Amino acid sequence: MKDALLRRLRDRSAVVGVVGLGYVGLPLALRFAEVGYRALGFDIDAAKVEALNGGRSYIERIPAQRISQARQKFEATGRYVRAGECDAIAICVPTPLDRQRQPDLSFVTGTLESLLPHLRAGQLLVLESTTWPGTTEEVLRPRIESRGFKIGEDFFLCFSPEREDPGNPRYATQTIPKICGGSTAACLEAGLALYGGAIDSVVPVSSTRVAEMAKLLENIHRAVNIGLVNEMKIVCDRMGIDVHEVIRAAATKPFGFVPYWPGPGLGGHCIPIDPFYLAWKAREYGVHTRFIELAGEINRAMPEWVIGKAEEALGRCGNTLQGCRVLVLGIAYKKDVDDMRESPAVELMELLVARGAKVEYSDPHVPVFPRMREHRFELKSVRLDAATVAGYDLVLLATDHQAFDYALVRKHAKLIVDTRGVYLEPAPNVVKA
Numbered sequence: 001m002k003d004a005l006l007r008r009l010r011d012r013s014a015v016v017g018v019v020g021l022g023y024v025g026l027p028l029a030l031r032f033a034e035v036g037y038r039a040l041g042f043d044i045d046a047a048k049v050e051a052l053n054g055g056r057s058y059i060e061r062i063p064a065q066r067i068s069q070a071r072q073k074f075e076a077t078g079r080y081v082r083a084g085e086c087d088a089i090a091i092c093v094p095t096p097l098d099r100q101r102q103p104d105l106s107f108v109t110g111t112l113e114s115l116l117p118h119l120r121a122g123q124l125l126v127l128e129s130t131t132w133p134g135t136t137e138e139v140l141r142p143r144i145e146s147r148g149f150k151i152g153e154d155f156f157l158c159f160s161p162e163r164e165d166p167g168n169p170r171y172a173t174q175t176i177p178k179i180c181g182g183s184t185a186a187c188l189e190a191g192l193a194l195y196g197g198a199i200d201s202v203v204p205v206s207s208t209r210v211a212e213m214a215k216l217l218e219n220i221h222r223a224v225n226i227g228l229v230n231e232m233k234i235v236c237d238r239m240g241i242d243v244h245e246v247i248r249a250a251a252t253k254p255f256g257f258v259p260y261w262p263g264p265g266l267g268g269h270c271i272p273i274d275p276f277y278l279a280w281k282a283r284e285y286g287v288h289t290r291f292i293e294l295a296g297e298i299n300r301a302m303p304e305w306v307i308g309k310a311e312e313a314l315g316r317c318g319n320t321l322q323g324c325r326v327l328v329l330g331i332a333y334k335k336d337v338d339d340m341r342e343s344p345a346v347e348l349m350e351l352l353v354a355r356g357a358k359v360e361y362s363d364p365h366v367p368v369f370p371r372m373r374e375h376r377f378e379l380k381s382v383r384l385d386a387a388t389v390a391g392y393d394l395v396l397l398a399t400d401h402q403a404f405d406y407a408l409v410r411k412h413a414k415l416i417v418d419t420r421g422v423y424l425e426p427a428p429n430v431v432k433a
């Protein structure tokens, strides 16, 4: 059974299913289609399925042309019954935190429940969603075995974490090395055959747990280091030192230092969330993950700290936030992307409104403020020109998109609070935060 699967994966006659056609799943499915596999994408969002089958994109950085070109080999569907057509299935659904900030695996378990009746012998199932170490063995494996399959004999199971750097043009799905761990040696062999067909470098590890933990380490490493530079920012601010200049100077060290940059808080689907998957699981083993909690505490305090700096700056001119006209510059969670998930700019906007400010925003990547589960702003992006900029009491630079004309903003803004270190030279109307 394994040999037949390996042969189909290696000669690319295999059908590859990808469940969850989001920021991770869609480029993955397209990549399999582009290298010659038939790729079947599953999503519960009927609008996405319809758009993709019509050759349209809903993600800014994936051009529609790429989708229409892949259409010969790529198809989207909402019908799980078609899972039986697939030789391999990768699950790329969200893994958020719930209201108590505990892992919410409901998308993963929901997907699995929908897939289960349609799974057949000889298939490979890979979980790609970021999650706590043990999920594949403790949550997926027993459910699959309940269908009577023998993992490693007539069904194959792996964990292979997704790595993405949205907005970074230097790396694509093909060129980002991919870690893969299998439930058994045979499972790993199948996983390597799957990804080896589409990705330049596949990194085998000894178990699904190692693969799960490696992904968490990567993101915890970022969260902790960002926490560190955010704390450095507060110290530097008190001491009258420019933290960005300090980091630029330190980064000239050719070894042993990696620059991380402070900001208005953490954003995106990964860094603010994933570390707490480990913090939660570690408690089961009696371990309190202090670095994760501390970094989380510092990073979560950033929006309030930035607003405090804005209030201080306004206060020096005899103003307050009450009734103040504020333009938030950039609301996506990071530069040059259209992704709003967990964006700290949204929290800044809410804090500003709570203090009586009148808030608008400008973001060429987000023309209309999107519908979000917990946030509501009926706003459209403001076009930047001299008169518009001059009309605000405060410009709060939250996300440093390359598309902004920063010289124009500096020339015409009454006051700029710069949370990204865009303005290198001191200026009377620029306050760093």
Ligand SMILES: NC(=O)c1ccc[n+]([C@@H]2O[C@H](COP(=O)([O-])OP(=O)(O)OC[C@H]3O[C@@H](n4cnc5c(N)ncnc54)[C@H](O)[C@@H]3O)[C@@H](O)[C@H]2O)c1
Pocket: 019, 020, 021, 022, 023, 024, 025, 042, 043, 044, 045, 048, 092, 093, 094, 095, 107, 110, 111, 114, 128, 129, 130, 131, 162, 163, 164, 165, 166, 269, 270
């Ligand atoms: N976005 C990133 O940069 C990134 C990077 C690395 C890892 N990840 C991880 O990858 C996973 C997916 O993240 P994403 O950013 O692609 O999420 P996303 O929200 O962009 O996409 C998830 C997709 O899954 C669909 N979906 C939800 N439940 C489903 C179900 N039961 N069946 C079929 N489709 C379903 C949604 O409609 C959506 O289209 C997460 O675990 C995330 O932590 C994301």
